[in-house]
Amino acid sequence: MSSFKTIDDADVAGKRALVRVDLNVPIENGVVTDTTRIDRIVPTIRDLADKGAKVVLLAHFGRPKGERKAEDSLKPIVAPLAKAIGKPVAFADDCIGDVAEKAIAALSNGDILLLENTRYYKGEEKNDPALVDALAKLGDLYVNDAFSAAHRAHASTEGLAHKLPAYAGRTMQAELTALGAALGTPKRPVLAVVGGAKVSTKIDLLENLVAKVDILVIGGGMANTFLAAQGVNVGKSLCEHDLADTAKRILAKAKETKCEIVLPVDAVIAREFKAGAANEVVSVNAVPADAMILDAGPKSIDAVKAAIDKAKTLVWNGPLGAFEIEPFDKATVAAAQYAAAATKAGKLLTVAGGGDTVSALNHAGAADDFTYISTAGGAFLEWMEGKELPGVKALEG
Numbered sequence: 001m002s003s004f005k006t007i008d009d010a011d012v013a014g015k016r017a018l019v020r021v022d023l024n025v026p027i028e029n030g031v032v033t034d035t036t037r038i039d040r041i042v043p044t045i046r047d048l049a050d051k052g053a054k055v056v057l058l059a060h061f062g063r064p065k066g067e068r069k070a071e072d073s074l075k076p077i078v079a080p081l082a083k084a085i086g087k088p089v090a091f092a093d094d095c096i097g098d099v100a101e102k103a104i105a106a107l108s109n110g111d112i113l114l115l116e117n118t119r120y121y122k123g124e125e126k127n128d129p130a131l132v133d134a135l136a137k138l139g140d141l142y143v144n145d146a147f148s149a150a151h152r153a154h155a156s157t158e159g160l161a162h163k164l165p166a167y168a169g170r171t172m173q174a175e176l177t178a179l180g181a182a183l184g185t186p187k188r189p190v191l192a193v194v195g196g197a198k199v200s201t202k203i204d205l206l207e208n209l210v211a212k213v214d215i216l217v218i219g220g221g222m223a224n225t226f227l228a229a230q231g232v233n234v235g236k237s238l239c240e241h242d243l244a245d246t247a248k249r250i251l252a253k254a255k256e257t258k259c260e261i262v263l264p265v266d267a268v269i270a271r272e273f274k275a276g277a278a279n280e281v282v283s284v285n286a287v288p289a290d291a292m293i294l295d296a297g298p299k300s301i302d303a304v305k306a307a308i309d310k311a312k313t314l315v316w317n318g319p320l321g322a323f324e325i326e327p328f329d330k331a332t333v334a335a336a337q338y339a340a341a342a343t344k345a346g347k348l349l350t351v352a353g354g355g356d357t358v359s360a361l362n363h364a365g366a367a368d369d370f371t372y373i374s375t376a377g378g379a380f381l382e383w384m385e386g387k388e389l390p391g392v393k394a395l396e397g
């Protein structure tokens, strides 16, 4: 169990509390489509505000890589955040410097301010001491409530904890407690389902995961990368061809550890990435060069269901297809509803996480029946691997 200070240990009245939260939520046309991450940080924010802190929220959005990209602004999140907290939330157009300092100076005790995307600065992902210093100047204490970004050793998730008195927020505490309770000694067989689009940042963790789980279903963009590594032509699908060697190494390791790998055998393909695009089901060996795989096909769905039937524990991060655009949500919805039914019947313990995964499970009407829904995707899988998360470790001093 982690040994860090929590906000119960902090004297916050009249202090500027820099609170790292995860607001990397799904947004379509400027509208937040799933508020799970927002809802989960409310207790920490309300608690600090009620105790008279000046609450200054730090967060990233997307992967702008140090550029001020308008589509990665946190501004559209202000209104849903204020609604969830039930209090006004001010916004500053920068996370450091004059703009941030003036906005903080204008706060009264109990006020809440959101600073613009920390990833507008290259120093964030590099954990650059200069950015850490510039951020530290803005606060008297630091609270990390972003468990879902705790696998990143970034300025606002790791560096700051060494510069200011550091505390874990309520969600950070709750996630670690809930994951420990659900998965500390998981009932076997353990099935992991890993899909989604963040192939390059998640593929490495599969190498450890195949030593921890009995069955691994690989779906979504991740599956395309594995199929391509095996010589399958995936056409214009989301695929990271330069990771072929990594994929091969993981498949070899899975053989050694006797972890069963389930890859799609058929796919729903289309030529346009849009709702209602003309589509057809083909074998993964027959994807035309000008088409993309946007979902798993019916035979693949049956294979996922068969894997769920064998398992006693399921951990899931990453949708099996481009579930935001119908009809390419079928595999994700079918697997989610099947797992939810098995959980309800008492046959399976289910833990799922990740910004888009939770959104997909809500879309499928399955989230409420899962044993535990984490806000975290990559962070929760790294926790599952047994890795020390830099954001958590830094809180331990």
Ligand SMILES: Nc1ncnc2c1ncn2[C@@H]1O[C@H](COP(=O)(O)OP(=O)(O)O)[C@@H](O)[C@H]1O
Pocket (backbone or CB within 6 Å): 195, 196, 197, 198, 199, 219, 220, 221, 238, 293, 294, 295, 317, 318, 319, 320, 321, 322, 323, 324, 353, 354, 355, 356, 357, 358, 377, 378
């Ligand atoms: N075959 C596919 N082609 C393109 N995008 C896909 C495919 N399968 C899944 N995705 C996309 O993956 C995204 C979610 O991936 P990721 O960010 O890794 O998940 P999470 O946020 O749950 O950790 C979704 O936006 C979904 O549309």
Ligand SMILES: O=C(OP(=O)(O)O)[C@H](O)COP(=O)(O)O
Pocket (backbone or CB within 6 Å): 022, 024, 062, 063, 148, 149, 152, 198, 201, 353, 354, 355, 356, 375, 376, 377, 378, 379
């Ligand atoms: O959405 C997140 O992670 P997730 O996709 O694993 O759930 C976190 O905000 C971390 O984002 P990042 O993977 O761009 O560092």
